[in-house]
Amino acid sequence: MTDALKILGQVNPSGSTLTDAYTVPAQKSATVSSVVVCNQSGSDVKFRISVAIAGAGDSPAQYLYYDVTVAPKDTFVAVIGVTLAATDVLRVYVNSGSVSVNVFGVEVS
Numbered sequence: 001m002t003d004a005l006k007i008l009g010q011v012n013p014s015g016s017t018l019t020d021a022y023t024v025p026a027q028k029s030a031t032v033s034s035v036v037v038c039n040q041s042g043s044d045v046k047f048r049i050s051v052a053i054a055g056a057g058d059s060p061a062q063y064l065y066y067d068v069t070v071a072p073k074d075t076f077v078a079v080i081g082v083t084l085a086a087t088d089v090l091r092v093y094v095n096s097g098s099v100s101v102n103v104f105g106v107e108v109s
Contacts, residue, residue: 002109008032008090009103015096018050018058022090022103029085032105035078039070041098046070048093051082055089062091070099 008030009022024030039045046069050062070076084090092101 004107004109006105006107007102008105008107010100011092012097012100013092013094015094018048018091018093020089021092021101023055024084024086024088024107026086028107028109029083030088030105030107032080032082032084032090032103034104035080035090035092036102036104037068037070037076037078037092037094038100038102039072039074039076039096039098040100041096042072043096044069044071045094045096045099047076047095047099047101049078050091050093051084052089052091053085054087058091 013019049065
């Protein structure tokens with residue numbers, strides 16, 4: 001097995017759209033060490049983070065964070081250590097398009 005420490009995903013999602021931030025490639029697994037949500041706007045924003053097993057459709061059971069507020073020009077760091085299997089998907093939702101989301105972790109092949 002080979003471990004690759006890396007940026008797993010970077011997205012600037014459109015406001016009010018559930019967006020795939022990282023999908024574990026086939027034949028791999030991953031541990032998400034942190035998710036960084038940066039509010040680049042001048043007003044509060046809210047975000048959500050969910051994990052879908054094998055890319056399943058959206059469901060309330062998948063949410064790790066739901067409508068968490070990030071102050072203007074501020075950053076929220078979620079240090080989570082979530083383990084994912086091949087084809088699992090980490091998704092994000094923001095209520096404003098002025099937010100960047102970075103996913104860091106280890107991919108194992």
